[in-house]
Amino acid sequence: MLMATASGKIILLGEHAVVYGQPAIAVPFRALQATAMVAARDSAPVWIEAPDLERRYRLDAASPGDPLALAVRNAAQRLRLPLHGLVITVRSTLPVASGLGSGAAVCTALVRALAEFAGQTLVPDEVSAIVYESEKLLHGTPSGIDNTVIAHDRPVFFIKGQGPLPLAVVRPYTFLVADTGVPSPTRHVVADVRAAATRQPERYQPLFAEIGATVRAARALMTGEAEGELGPLLTRNHALLRELEVSSEALDTLVVAAVSAGALGAKLSGGGRGGNMIALVDDDSVEAVRAALQGSGAKAVYQTDFGDD
Numbered sequence: 001m002l003m004a005t006a007s008g009k010i011i012l013l014g015e016h017a018v019v020y021g022q023p024a025i026a027v028p029f030r031a032l033q034a035t036a037m038v039a040a041r042d043s044a045p046v047w048i049e050a051p052d053l054e055r056r057y058r059l060d061a062a063s064p065g066d067p068l069a070l071a072v073r074n075a076a077q078r079l080r081l082p083l084h085g086l087v088i089t090v091r092s093t094l095p096v097a098s099g100l101g102s103g104a105a106v107c108t109a110l111v112r113a114l115a116e117f118a119g120q121t122l123v124p125d126e127v128s129a130i131v132y133e134s135e136k137l138l139h140g141t142p143s144g145i146d147n148t149v150i151a152h153d154r155p156v157f158f159i160k161g162q163g164p165l166p167l168a169v170v171r172p173y174t175f176l177v178a179d180t181g182v183p184s185p186t187r188h189v190v191a192d193v194r195a196a197a198t199r200q201p202e203r204y205q206p207l208f209a210e211i212g213a214t215v216r217a218a219r220a221l222m223t224g225e226a227e228g229e230l231g232p233l234l235t236r237n238h239a240l241l242r243e244l245e246v247s248s249e250a251l252d253t254l255v256v257a258a259v260s261a262g263a264l265g266a267k268l269s270g271g272g273r274g275g276n277m278i279a280l281v282d283d284d285s286v287e288a289v290r291a292a293l294q295g296s297g298a299k300a301v302y303q304t305d306f307g308d309d
């Protein structure tokens with residue numbers, strides 16, 4: 001039996017505007033993971049088992065819209081792996097529809113496990129391309145940021161249609177990630193933003209452009225090209241996401257609670273309307289912010305550190 005894992009991800013800045021060609025910054029979220037196992041079995045069919053979702057089905061009976069089945073087929077084709085006599089089991093501790101990249105993480109783990117099973121190496125760009133096909137089924141018109149950051153497993157500065165651009169983070173950052181507990185499928189929110197942006201381009205295009213400017217300013221700080229504080233850029237990005245109408249009362253409550261308790265900045269992360277928010281903290285504020293988030297309705301609070309490694 002062969003096994004592989006993949007981390008989740010958090011979008012630090014730039015969600016939604018990234019769908020319209022603006023840059024975004026995302027980092028791996030290692031606190032939660034997806035795992036895939038591939039085992040050989042004598043009997044002919046390929047089975048996909050997802051015990052967390054209480055699902056077990058044959059690959060040849062999967063619906064055409066099944067992202068896992070598509071990832072299996074695309075990976076097997078790339079690896080020239082015959083599709084018979086396999087049991088593929090996927091598990092994940094990432095909440096679904098919560099902006100933490102659960103779908104892309106499960107597919108990435110699955111593609112990596114099939115490559116291991118085939119005794120081959122797929123480079124991150126190849127894994128990312130296969131997972132992107134499944135993301136299209138999950139998200140409709142994804143920018144590709146989730147599969148890119150998860151397959152590359154490092155911080156990325158991402159522009160749709162381009163590979164991950166290097167993001168050499170020169171200092172450590174600590175974020176708290178708080179879950180509203182409200183699932184919110186990204187494809188619905190992305191579709192709503194598209195409809196609104198089509199109706200009112202004069203309102204939406206400047207918002208996308210300002211989000212893009214915020215992301216570029218954040219990159220300059222994170223890479224040491226400029227001096228300044230990242231926190232206010234995050235909070236500014238949240239205000240712009242509110243103007244895009246992708247926040248929610250629960251998200252806004254957590255953002256206000258985090259900033260009031262001393263977070264350096266806070267914002268929703270991912271598709272919005274539910275799912276998760278992030279708060280940038282330092283050693284002095286981390287415990288107060290954690291307590292404030294827990295006391296303001298967060299269903300779970302995680303900590304993630306990156307940079308300077």
Ligand code: PMV
Nearest residue numbers: 015016099142143186270271
């Ligand atoms: O998968 P999520 O919920 O983290 O959202 C991805 C970010 C969006 O910009 C909202 C959509 C996309 O495809 O980039």
